[in-house]
Amino acid sequence: MDETSRTSGPGRLLVAVYAVFALAACSRAIVQLITRFDEAPVAYLLSLLSGVVYVIATLALARPGPLWRRVAxxxxxxxxxxxxxIGVLTLIDDGDFPDETVWSNFGQGYLFIPLILPVIGLYWLRRTAPADRLTQG
Amino acid sequence: MSSILSGAVIAVGLVSSIWSVVLFARARRASNVMLLVLLGLELLLLIQLVIGIVRVAGGERPEETATFLSYAASLLLLLPAGVFWSAADKSRTSVLVIFIACFAVVVMTARMFQIWSTVGG
Structure with a gap:
């Protein structure tokens, strides 16, 4: 498969789901940071980090080219x-995470989609990898 | 938040979700009728946001007021983004982008309804 097919067909769906999660994670984090940052700064900053990473992943998956492929x-x-x-941490100790992030309990609050999504993403990148890359790696 | 309105949003959202899967199965693209239904759904979401703001301003506070309002506002982005992203690609699977957008509208509206049920509690 050539590089352009990465951003077409099923790749569009992947971008759409990523965009929804970028929106969900970011808005959740911003609400948490604004309304009760003092309660659990680490968990909320982590929430924001996950949101930012979703935004970058969404952009990278949507754009063609080897650089964006690498970013994705x-x-x-x-x-x-x-x-x-975060899944393991929340399993071991609830105390560190008084409030949920999208990654808490392996993304249980979001139907485990945060756990499945990167796996599908990595599979898709592998499947659409240019032929020369495949022989190299 | 109005239960009749959210019920309508969820119903239209589910019908549109199923509709887009049917279109995918039959290898069709989104029709003009479907786009009109989605436009109607977007209007319902706009009314939902206005009602939400008015009732919160009127003193009714769910436990997670900020989350509630951010959901109500974010919901407006989903359908235009989905339709645009779907229309920009000619492949067969692109109609399923509308499915994702509609399904996200259903899930987020259901969650808003859940949050609103804590008013006065």
């Missing part, structure tokens, strides 16, 4: 690591 790879990987790390 990095952000999708970051999300996967983030949702797994």
């Amino acid at each position: 790879l990095i952000t999708c990987t970051f999300e996967l690591v983030g949702v797994l790390a």
Whole structure:
């Protein structure tokens, strides 16, 4: 498959779902930061970070070119690591996370979509990878 | 928040979601009739936002007022963005972008309804 097919067809759907999550994570984080930052600054800043990463991932998945492909790879990987790390942390200790982020409990509050989404994203990037990249890696 | 209005939003949102899946199955693109229905749904969302603001300003406060209002406002972005993103691509799957937008409208409106049920509680 050539590089342009990455942003077409099923890639459009991926971008759409990412955009919804970018919106959800960012608006949630902004509300948390404005209304009760003092309660759990770490969790809320993490919330904002996840939102920003979703925005960058959305843009990167929507744009053609090897640079954006690389950015998409990095952000999708970051999300996967983030949702797994925060998932485990919230499982071990509720005390550190008095309020939910999109990644808490492996994204349970969002139907586990935050856990599934980066996996699908990484799969899609792999599937649409230019042929020379595949032979290299 | 009005339960009749949110009920209508959820109903139209679900019908449009199913409709877009049917269009995908039959390898069709969004018709003008569908775009008109989506325009109607967008108007309902606008009325929903206005009613929400008026009732909050009138002193009715759900537990998560800020979240409630941010949902009501964010909802307005979904359908225009979905229709635009769907129309900009000629592939068969692009009609499913409308499904995602409509389904997100349904989920977010249901969540708003849930938040509103804490008023006075």
